[in-house]
Amino acid sequence: MTEALPPSALLMLLASLRDRALAADTLNALAFSIANDTFPLLSFRQALVFAQRGTGFELLCVSGLAKPTEDSPYLVWLRPASRWIGEQVADDQPAWLARDACQPPDDIADGWTEWWPAGAWCLPVHSKHGERLGLVVYLLDAAPDDRLPSLLQGLRSTWAYAWTALTGRQKRPRWRPTRRQLAVLGAIVALLLFLPVRQTALAPAEVVSRQAEIISSPIDGVIARMDVRPNQPVKAGTPLFQLDETTLRSRADVLQKEAAVADAELVAATQRSFDNPQSKNELTLLDARLQERRAELDGVRAQLERTRVMSPRAGVAVYSDPNDWIGKPVVTGERILRVADPAVPAMQIELPVADAIALEPGSQVTLYLAAYPLQPLHGTIIETSYEARPNDDGIVAYRLLASVDGSPAHARLGLHGTAKLYGGRVLLGYYLFRRPLAAFRAWTGL
Known part of the structure; x- marks a missing residue:
């Protein structure tokens, strides 16, 4: 067919095919253009466009058909036939497959005799990184002209470019390490696992007072009024609240x-x-x-x-909101508020059992307050509980009390944050796999 076209008409046809490929907005539209618009150039019996899907192929378009019937005998036969053709086309160069010369398997040969002509011209579509994107098969009665592959080289590159852009498969070459590099990397990782590191744990914490006294209801009754506001300084003998x-x-x-x-x-x-x-x-x-x-x-x-409760000492009244207590029935011994000394702050830490590490009095603690993240508080553990109990959130945790170094002005009572607890030094491998190892032993009993 190319010999019947003058050079100028051939160039215009190739340019038109490239423009149509670049104008496609979906992969199916590109496959339709490849299968149908190239007929004036090849005069084929039929054109098939396949997309590479792992080791197999997916049929995208058949020339002359808008949507092939997936359960037709022809398309069922095309599935193994496309895989066999893909194995015959090993590189990125076009290949002519003649039925009599390539000797396909019996099941493929029978379908070839029934549905295909004497030969199939296969044009693989590869990305610029060498990855095969798809395969175009033209069914012809005779082998194409020897000059045709070089003429279609630019058109195939345009197909590959448009295919890559529409599927988003633009990939950079991956770096693959050699065996020696893997061995060196494994040795470095193994050595790092023996590196001694400081064992740490994170837990929620609150700033409290080391000298605080709990004020509870002396009798059963209903709270009539609260005489102090939250965080109000009080003296010894100051009225705190009144029962009805x-x-x-x-x-x-x-x-x-x-x-x-x-x-x-x-x-x-x-x-x-x-x-x-x-x-x-x-x-x-x-x-x-x-x-x-x-x-x-x-x-x-x-x-x-x-019925009128007085403050037993000087400090600050610590509780939530007066409206939460006015008119509320209380029983004898129910905690109403605390009178705390703000000059002696401390950290009250609730360490979950799942994150617990070996800690002793004197271990270092750093508290990162939510209100002052750039001004952490430092201190040491002074009390630890040996029994874990559920907290207000239902999490079983150990309660720890830590001191606060110095007299920071931002260490106000009631502030919350995250405390970082420092334990002894352990190997990095133990630090990383401590919890998985504990879970493994719990499941297996080893």
């Missing part, structure tokens, strides 16, 4: 009247006892009843005196 006195005062009034009645009954019985000897037997009972009412009244009055 309504129930107790009503009870005191009733008991006072009952005691008065019992006292009157006792006086009347005493007067009757002078004339009636039998009334002397009632004196003991009435006196005991009077003493009981007076004892109850004294108890209620003592509770009334305890």
Whole structure:
């Protein structure tokens, strides 16, 4: 067909094919152009475009068909046939496969005889890095002209460029280390595993006071008001909160009247006892009843005196919000707030059991506060708990208390952050594989 075209017409046709390939916006559109637009150049029986998928091929387009039927006998036969053709085309050069010369397997030869002409001209499409992207197969009655591969070299490069751009398979050559380099790298990694490092752990922490006293409810009742605000400085004897006195005062009034009645009954019985000897037997009972009412009244009055809670020491009132407590029923011993000395700050650390490491009093601690990440607090552990308990988040953790070095102004009570705990020195391999090793032993029991 190329001999029938003048040189100028051939160049215009090749330029048109390149423009159509570059104008394709999808891979299927590019495959349609490759399979159909090249007919004036080759006059083929049929053109097939395959995409490389691992060791196999995926049929993208068949000339003259908009969408091939996937379950047709012809397409079923094309699957093994495309793999066999791909094995025959080993490099990036076009290859002419004649049915009589290449001797395909029997199952492929039978389908070739039924559906294909005498030969197939295969044009592999490779990226600039040598990766095969796809395969174009033209079914011809005779071998193409020897000059045709050189004429189509530029067109094949355009197909490969457009194919790479549409599939995003532009890859740089990968560096692959040699065996010697791998051995050296393995030796370096093995030596690094024996490098001694400091064992560390991270845990949530809060700034607290080392001298803090918990203020709890002295009796059962309802909180009527909070006399101090959160973080308010207080002195010894400063009122902290007030419990509601309504129930107790009503009870005191009733008991006072009952005691008065019992006292009157006792006086009347005493007067009757002078004339009636039998009334002397009632004196003991009435006196005991009077003493009981007076004892109850004294108890209620003592509770009334305890409804107003005073600060036992100077410090800062630490609690959440007054609105959370006003009107709330409380029981005896329920913690309401703390009176803490802000001049003696400390770190309260909750170390989860899963992250626990060997720590002793005197181990170093660094606290990175969320409010002051560039000004960490430094200190040492002074107390450790031997029993792990669930915290407010339900995480079982050990509670640690650490001191704060110096007197930093930003070490305010109630600030939270992340504490970094420093243990003893261990090998880097143990540091990296400590938790996987513990999990492995837990599962296997070794």
